[in-house]
Amino acid sequence: MPTGYFSLILHAHLPFVRHPEYPEFLEEDWLFEAITEVYLPLIFIFERLREAGAKPRLAMNVSPPLCEMLSDETLQNRYTQHLANLLELARKEIERVKQDDEQFLPAAQMYVEMLETASHLWHDVYRKDLVGAFRKLQDDGVLEIITCGATHGFLPLMSSDAAKRAQIEIAVANYQKHFGRSPRGIWLPECAYEPGLENLLAKAGIEYFIADAHALLYGDPRPRYGVHAPVRCPNGVAVFARDMETSQQVWSSIVGYPGNPVYREFYRDIGWDLPLDYLKPHLHKDGNRRHLGLKYYRISGKDVSQERKEPYLPALAIEKSAQDATDFVYKRIEQARTLRENYDGRAPLVTSPYDAELYGHWWFEGPQFLDFVFRKLHFDQTEIAAITPGDFLDADIPIQRQQPSASSWGERGYYKVWLNEKTSWMYPYQHVAEERMTRLANIYEMPNELEYRALNQLARELLLAQSSDWAFQIYQGTTVEYASRRFRSHIHRFDLLAKDLENGQINPEQLANIESRDNIFAEIDYRVYRS
């Protein structure tokens, strides 16, 4: 019997970004960078751990938009070109730094090795099918893959149960398509919960969801074991809530591991540092500088300016990640012992949800850290058992009943990031589209083929408009123009198609054009919107 349990939960999600109408598109780089820096390394590491007998065990959400993008042939081909381009640049860099900047040679060599490995995995091992690779990890007992909202829509800010239900049921159907089984759990988009959502989840066959800490701590009645045990909603759906200690250790820019001086600095990228003429063959055709993913500096210190950063030394960083992994596991043991004393001998469960993109993209050494963590958990100690939420439920450990509190994991813990003065304008349009979708779904009981296609495409446009990523980006001020344009365009396409449908004059050419661009969820059925 372990002293305590540890459940790592990774949330892998990107908004659906696919622009076949252009030969290349800047925002598609989000996916390509994540494949290179996050998904390929994580898959590889989990496989190696399994082969080494380390029995890693964790839950991971691979969101429906991410599954669809990873399975899309156009994006796969574009990633292939992206990877080849980057590898070519990395090889050129070896020659350049040997001559001009030898201090960066270890880092340059590391990138070549990393990209050559990525290329081998992409082409030869996984054959461009990363969803299949994730599926295999699940089938082999490493991952418990959970689902998410269909397009990561912020459920509490939708106007109807039909709209919320559609996000959930379309996600479940998409999961079944990609993974060949039904999902047990769901990562509610933004961990956004409101009382009553559990009823929609139960109808879709979902057994549990992930929430922020105060969903339980402010729930009613008081949770006996705080966030260190799940609760069940009145209808039986279980809730696993975030442990703050492990969050702080990894997320915090002040005290977290990723801020260590020897780790790679994100913002010193050769895409901004080297001469434009040298980089031009490797940039997009617009010739604009951008992050290329080849970075030669380390953080160096909290108050060290970008100009004074020191060269990145991979060997130092790997050693540090091993130390941090040791520290992390040690702290889990200490934490479990202390909690167990407080909890009358009951083994606590530490639930640690993170964005998957933290491991590899924002924190370059993250995947290596996880590799060391799971090796230490398996080989160096016996007090902490790595499990998944599904494993906990299967163990038939008694679980308290509670009505959780409305919450999210966004800034300030509620819905402010998505509903605020910068984003409130979006919701009237979204809600009108939601109501219109349900109305049309109810009206069209026996559509002809063209109407059926139009109705399904309406559903796609609505889902894409509902993506919480747009409001998030607008609020954060990161890619405001792109996010606003995406939202407006999906509402616009929805309106175009709806008018054509209502007037009985569907334009087949226009419909085909829209279908070819917004081709998410080939399996979609508009009837999910019926009330």
Added chain:
Amino acid sequence: MSEKSNESIGDIISSIVESVGEVVSDVIESIEHGVEALLEPEEDKEAKTVKKDETKEVDQESRIGYLPALPQAEEPEEESIEPFEESDAKSEIEAAIAKARETGTETIEKDELVADSLPELPRNNSAKLYLQSPNRIFLYWSIAGNPFETLQKAFGSRANNYQLVTKLINLQTKAESFAPANFEGSWWYNVRSNVGYRVDLGFYAVNRPFIRLLSSNSVNTPRAEPSPHADTDADWVVSTKQFVQVLTASGYSHDVFGVAFGANAETGETSEDASTLAVANRFAPVVQGELDLTELRWLLVSLAAGVPFADLQAALSPAVFAWLEQVLAANPNSLEQNNVRTVLESIFGSEFVEMFTDENAIGWMRLAPVAVGASAIHFPEILFPQLRFPELRAATAGNPFDEDYSAGNFSEDSSFPSSAEFLHVSSSEFIDW
């Protein structure tokens, strides 16, 4: 393929203006209105550069941003843009336009599936209320047609006494607060946590029943603190002292004090209000019902945490301020931090007061919220006097602890009735449209 549209010369000019940038836009406008061309002052250019670097520093510290933190398109090198000379600006633009007119056969393709604007929203009778946080809700509404016309038909010139308003209703206390409204619009309301609300839209006139046009959905604001209820099942029952440990272990020690008020070392488990009264009476007599105990509780929390009284003074209600005058008259030093802590310790024991000691200063470190990847992460702010202290307004602007003070969203129009004037209109006196 999408349809291509031939654009008029006017559209071509607009495209040129857009591509050259804001300065040119100003110049064009100047030409049109016969105003002198404007040049961007040098200090503004410098300010923009500094701001961009600062943004980058902030991003580095907090890792805010999506995946990746995509930069803006690189601003062109300064030397690649020739600044307009004041005397040349007008002539250059005129020349550019003239040249564009000469190439009028050129067409510009527009992607009709990419929208610069949104479709028109239908005007229908609808009011939707949404939660932002335990203390803030958002309403937007739309009223079809012009109901004033019907009102005028019904009442003639007396219809002018009516004003279209939103009425925020506290579903627990039935208290109401009003704000002027147009036929469509939106409001933000500051409200109480753990309460149900609804908004009605309708016509208001002094001493007349409210004429309700439509109602919004109801919203229940969540609790902003732990529930006061422990489980009654023996397997899950947790005492207040145990729950304090649970909160600390869960990283929510800032809620501990509020929970601790529910436990009285002298009398056993008591209500939060009773504990507050027990503490307050140690300073000066308090009769239950005379003071708002929530306000009092957080005043005591803030003083114990070392927030200077001078910082709190301006935000207190008249009743609490009067009580404090009694306290200070008896003992001018009674509100000093050490004295407040001594009182708390005598009632709750040292373990609850220990969190205020300097040794636990690290616990007061405010963890900055971090936004990484697809989501922003919420961290509890351990400096709970700031976290928990309610939005207090100056006493003269109305007691914020009276019902549902909708701060900052009301019209400043002095002709609008004050709270006192409409208080006599009970919620039962209304007419459905």
